[in-house]
Amino acid sequence: MKLVSCLLFTLVLHAAISQEASESDTYMECTEGYHWDPHTQHCKDVNECETIPDACKGEMKCFNHYGGYLCLPRSASVVSSNEVMGVDFQGPSSRTESETYNPCPHGYEPGLHDTCVDVDECEQDLHDCQPSQQCINTAGSFTCRCPDGYRKIGTECVDIDECRYRYCQHRCVNSPGSFSCQCEPGFQLAGNNRSCVDVNECDMGAPCQQRCYNTYGTFICRCDQGYELGQDGFACNDIDECSYSSYLCQHQCVNEPGRFICTCPEGYQLLGTRQCQDINECETNAHQCPESQTCVNIHGGYQCVDTNRCQEPYVQVSDNRCVCPVVKPECRELPFSIVHRYMSITSDRPVPSDIFQIQATSVYPGAYNTFRIRSGDEHGEFYIRQINNISAMLVLARPVTGPKEYVLDLEMVSVNPLMSYQTSSALRLTVYVGPHAF
Numbered sequence: 001m002k003l004v005s006c007l008l009f010t011l012v013l014h015a016a017i018s019q020e021a022s023e024s025d026t027y028m029e030c031t032e033g034y035h036w037d038p039h040t041q042h043c044k045d046v047n048e049c050e051t052i053p054d055a056c057k058g059e060m061k062c063f064n065h066y067g068g069y070l071c072l073p074r075s076a077s078v079v080s081s082n083e084v085m086g087v088d089f090q091g092p093s094s095r096t097e098s099e100t101y102n103p104c105p106h107g108y109e110p111g112l113h114d115t116c117v118d119v120d121e122c123e124q125d126l127h128d129c130q131p132s133q134q135c136i137n138t139a140g141s142f143t144c145r146c147p148d149g150y151r152k153i154g155t156e157c158v159d160i161d162e163c164r165y166r167y168c169q170h171r172c173v174n175s176p177g178s179f180s181c182q183c184e185p186g187f188q189l190a191g192n193n194r195s196c197v198d199v200n201e202c203d204m205g206a207p208c209q210q211r212c213y214n215t216y217g218t219f220i221c222r223c224d225q226g227y228e229l230g231q232d233g234f235a236c237n238d239i240d241e242c243s244y245s246s247y248l249c250q251h252q253c254v255n256e257p258g259r260f261i262c263t264c265p266e267g268y269q270l271l272g273t274r275q276c277q278d279i280n281e282c283e284t285n286a287h288q289c290p291e292s293q294t295c296v297n298i299h300g301g302y303q304c305v306d307t308n309r310c311q312e313p314y315v316q317v318s319d320n321r322c323v324c325p326v327v328k329p330e331c332r333e334l335p336f337s338i339v340h341r342y343m344s345i346t347s348d349r350p351v352p353s354d355i356f357q358i359q360a361t362s363v364y365p366g367a368y369n370t371f372r373i374r375s376g377d378e379h380g381e382f383y384i385r386q387i388n389n390i391s392a393m394l395v396l397a398r399p400v401t402g403p404k405e406y407v408l409d410l411e412m413v414s415v416n417p418l419m420s421y422q423t424s425s426a427l428r429l430t431v432y433v434g435p436h437a438f
């Protein structure tokens with residue numbers, strides 16, 4: 001309501017005279033300006049503007065008032081101002097319970113010591129704001145306002161859809177009177193509550209089993225060498241390298257978490273990572289040959305052989321040479337001398353393959369020498385290839401798989417045609433075939 005500070009009215013006040021509370025229900029006299037209404041049993045204001053002809057003179061307009069009437073200029077409106085606070089008035093008649101006289105301007109009510117105080121229309125529910133509106137009390141009046149986030153359309157307050165204005169970087173959720181921003185998974189709301197910033201899931205306990213890499217909006221898991229990422233993208237499963245190839249290890253592949261190792265059979269040691277090398281037990285003193293025996297290293301182990309290996313009728317003449325004395329009759333059919341040699345070969349050698357070269361150490365001048373396998377090759381696994389007059393090669397003719405042991409007597413027969421002289425000597429070669437191809 002508009003406040004008009006300048007008052008333009010003449011006050012003709014037929015004031016109701018203050019009375020004490022009625023002593024009796026049947027009291028039927030009213031003060032001047034009121035008449036008794038038997039229907040309501042109350043004193044009722046007389047509308048002087050209707051009952052008094054020409055109540056106001058000239059251009060003045062009659063305004064009925066409780067217990068009297070006002071003559072105001074026709075242009076006057078009912079106003080209030082501090083200037084009227086000094087208006088002397090009597091309290092409203094106690095007989096007019098439903099209608100009291102208020103000498104204060106509209107929006108004010110009598111306070112203490114003849115003052116007028118602002119009426120809080122919002123508090124006293126005297127406003128006409130819509131339920132959707134907020135009532136704001138003002139001096140002498142009130143206003144109706146829409147709450148924040150609402151806009152007035154007609155008389156109603158309507159929620160503003162802030163989401164239409166793209167306030168949010170990712171997603172906007174409108175709510176009555178407000179809105180909120182939300183971020184896509186992998187992002188979180190920034191301090192301004194509108195932008196979205198990447199979440200470093202790796203720092204926030206991402207479920208990667210081994211390695212975590214943060215990326216924009218998400219993260220990826222990676223695995224250490226020897227592992228592969230599981231179906232779920234988080235777990236790391238050991239790769240069974242051994243199942244990929246049978247050639248990873250020379251002997252045996254053993255899968256371990258994240259890697260594989262090669263193992264070697266007994267008597268071998270790992271050479272590098274995948275190859276097996278025979279251990280020379282004779283050199284490392286890992287053998288248990290007694291004093292009377294000599295250690296012979298073979299593939300995957302060792303053999304103890306008698307140091308004195310000359311058997312009757314042979315007699316030992318040097319470390320590994322036995323001689324059959326010609327004085328003994330049985331020696332006529334036997335090679336004059338036997339030399340012992342030992343060798344070891346691996347299983348499954350490709351054939352044919354040269355395995356041992358025989359070299360005559362002492363030859364008779366003018367003699368013609370031939371070489372042959374005298375014994376020990378019952379199944380024809382070997383043969384001899386003569387190289388020249390004084391040397392020959394022992395050849396493996398058939399594949400052999402160990403462990404196996406051959407004792408071959410390789411004989412060199414010397415013939416001197418001019419002197420009609422024949423003699424022979426033998427090489428007793430023990431061939432050990434190891435259990436493996438290495």
Ligand SMILES: *[C@@H]1O[C@H](CO)[C@@H](O)[C@H](O)[C@H]1NC(C)=O
Pocket residue numbers: 191192193
């Ligand atoms: C963001 O929202 C939070 C929680 O509602 C609030 O405490 C904070 O003041 C807001 N920040 C800004 C910049 O609006």
Ligand SMILES: *[C@@H]1O[C@H](CO)[C@@H](O)[C@H](O)[C@H]1NC(C)=O
Pocket residue numbers: 363364365366367368369389390
């Ligand atoms: C065989 O070799 C020996 C020694 O070198 C030699 O004396 C002899 O004449 C050779 N015999 C033949 C048939 O070549």
